[in-house]
Amino acid sequence: MFQKPLTPFFKKSFYWLFFAISLSQWNVFAQTSYTTDAKTLAKGQQLFQANCSTCHNFLQKGIGPSLERATTELPADWLKKVIHNAPEVLASGDARLTKLFEDYKQVMPPFTQLKGAEIEAILAFIHKNQKELARDKEAVGAVLDPLPEKIKKEGWQMQLRYLSTAPVTGPKAPLARINKMLVLKGQKDRVFVSDLQGILYELINNQWNVALDIRKERPQFISSPGLATGLGSFAFHPDFSKNGLLYTTHTEKANSALADFRYADSIKVTLQWVVTEWKIANSGTIPFAVKGRELFRINMVSPIHGMQEITFNPLAKAGDKEYGLMYIGIGDGGASENGFPHICNSTNGAWSSVLRIDPLGKNSRNGRYGIPESNPYANATSPSTVKEVFCRGFRNPNRITWSPDGKMLITDIGQTNIEELNLGKAGADYGWPDREGTFVINPRGRMDKVFPLPANEPPQKYTYPIMQYDHDEGKAIGGGFVYQGKANPDLQGKYVFTDINNGRVFLAENAQFVQGRSAHIQEIELVIDNQPADFFQLHSPAKPDPHIGVGLDNEMYVFTKADGKLYQVVGFSRKAK
Known part of the structure; x- marks a missing residue:
């Protein structure tokens, strides 16, 4: 089966007790x-x-x-x-x-x-x-193949060029848990990449230079047991050149401090996610000299589906109501599949939501950040309403990006059937834990089964994906971007994304992202350094975990956690027939 000997792989924290026992x-x-x-x-x-x-x-x-x-x-x-x-x-x-x-x-x-x-x-x-086997009765009426149409290769080919390898931060694959790439705009644009192990790097001439090591700043920091724990995400304030403010999310040990968002004491807390504002004394020098200020922290039932994204709308201009507002993607923390769906099924909790806050404001309950007046629940009269909620109903909103024509795009990693992309809309409910994609799921029963939508469902009850695929094609959507560079004109207007588990790279047309439809997905063939390639074959049996990044001049990059390699997209075209 294997063409090369097995090598040590996967972090011990990736706890697959029984490898997919079907x-x-x-x-x-x-x-x-x-x-x-x-x-x-x-x-x-x-x-x-x-x-x-x-x-x-x-x-x-x-x-x-x-x-x-x-x-x-x-x-x-x-x-x-x-x-x-x-x-x-x-x-x-x-x-x-x-x-x-x-x-x-x-x-x-x-x-x-x-x-x-x-x-x-x-x-x-x-x-x-x-x-007992009696639980099988819960599967009566389940949809066995939710999306039978297969994703095909339709002639598109992407050429990648290897650039460099991130410093090793783990003894086994993933060797470097590189997770997000971001350009800091300024007089001279700068590229930063984060590693879940707690390190933020600045890439200078393909060299990885430590800009911030959160492990040294926060003694309760943990990056185990993997599963996206650690340094989850980072974002620079739009006025960074004036205020020097950087924001991060990271995980800490359970009960490191009193959480701002918590549930009943009878339910276990496995870890906490923390949002921190870092004041950088001299942004031109790295490592950064920082002083941290905690904005809030939230308890999690399990290590999965945490706070993997914080971001600012890059299209917002100074003076816009949207300018300087930070979006925070928070998953359900595994609450649903561990038997606590009530934690994440309403606006009374921060879980399963995308929050929107003003990090420079003070009108939150803890007084450390602001709640924008434009938020959909800002004027709610119920004391239990979480006014920070912008939209909700996600299992794991792991990536939030904007298309050049202003669409807010939110990827959501599914349970065992559907991976989806959603159009972000204030006040919308995307269905979790009662929906997975355009299907019904039972959060109080077997969540590995999905069922057809009810015929009498009110049209505005839930907002459904603008793109989805099932687990015949992949297991976890990795997020992506609509290409806006100039070097690859045939890539213009295309949303490129990956599947984390099998390493496939896909595209869909941004023009097809319309509420009420599901965009057509195509698989992209890969060529790395002039050789046909497949990320799964390159990294087997380790999970390749590829992600898309955007670097200088809006050009597109791909990086793989399994080996920490960074590639640049240097060509995109249709193959000659």
Whole structure:
């Protein structure tokens, strides 16, 4: 299966306890007896929460598969081997794991640090939580193939040129968790790239120079267990040349400080996301000399679906009501799939929303930032309404960009069926956790199934995607941009984006982004340094995790977390027939 030997990959924090166990595929009946000893089960629960709960639960598929029937339908010996060292099992040619790898395009890291007794304790805890088969009745009427039309290659080819590799920040893939590229406009434009491990770099002649290391500024900073935790996003204030203000989001340990947005004490807090304003003393010198001011922090049920985007509208001009207002994308924190959908299903919470604030204002509840008068809920009379909400109903709004004709574009990573792009609109509700794309989902049942929309749904109840694809094509939309450069004229007006899991690169026409329709998607063929290439094949079995960036002169770049490589788009055209 592999053309080269397996190398160490994936951060240990990418906790795939069982690599995509699709139990229905295997007619296996395990007869192993698992211990019911209370101390062992307690230990197993502790180990499960530390190593497994970020990707797995007993309700439905999440980042990893549901474990509701794992120990009742899979052999104990096989489970132990997979937990101990899944890459080794895969390299041996194991038929079950090979088939699952082909289906899911990734594999979990080895857990060789776990002793045999610890693995047995984990399995005992999992066995205690096995569910009855009666849950299958919840799938009656489910749509088995939500979007049957396949995404095709229609002749477009993109040429990439390798530029440089980011400094290594992890011992295993992803070697550098580079996550966002941003140009700081000024007398001389400057390019910055962030690494989730806590470092903001300035790129100077393809050299990676540390501009800010948040690990040194915030002792409670954490970047584990991966899954987009760490330095989530950054943005420079539009008046940066005058005020020297930089904004970041990052994760800290649970209960590092009292959160401004929190839920019932009976629900576990796994970590906190924090928005910080940094005053830079001399922006012309790096590393920056900074003084930080916290704007707010929010509790999260799990490490997933956090605060992966902050941004300012680049089209807003001084004097516009929009100028200087910051948008903040906040996911559901895994609340829905962990059994707490009430946390993220209304404007009474900040989760599953895009917030809009004035970072220089003071009329928020904590007095550290402002709530714009133009916000859709700014004048709400209910004390429970979160007036910062601009729009809501997202599982994971991981990227927010604007097209040159003024469309606000919000990508939303789905559960187990649909990836989507939405047109941002003040006050809109995009449906989560009751909708996934243009389908119904049950947040209190099996969230790995979707159902047709009800015929009698009020037309204005939810706002649906302007583009979507299902998990036959990819697992996680990586976000993108409408090209505005000049070097590649055939790329003008096209929204280019990626899928994180399988590394495919797609395009859709910005002209087709109209509410009420779903834009046509095409796959782009890649050529890297004059050789046909495929990001999945280049990085297999690691997840390639490619992302699109915009650099100097609005030219487009691609970077891959698996190996930290940065590429520039140097050509785009149709192949000759």
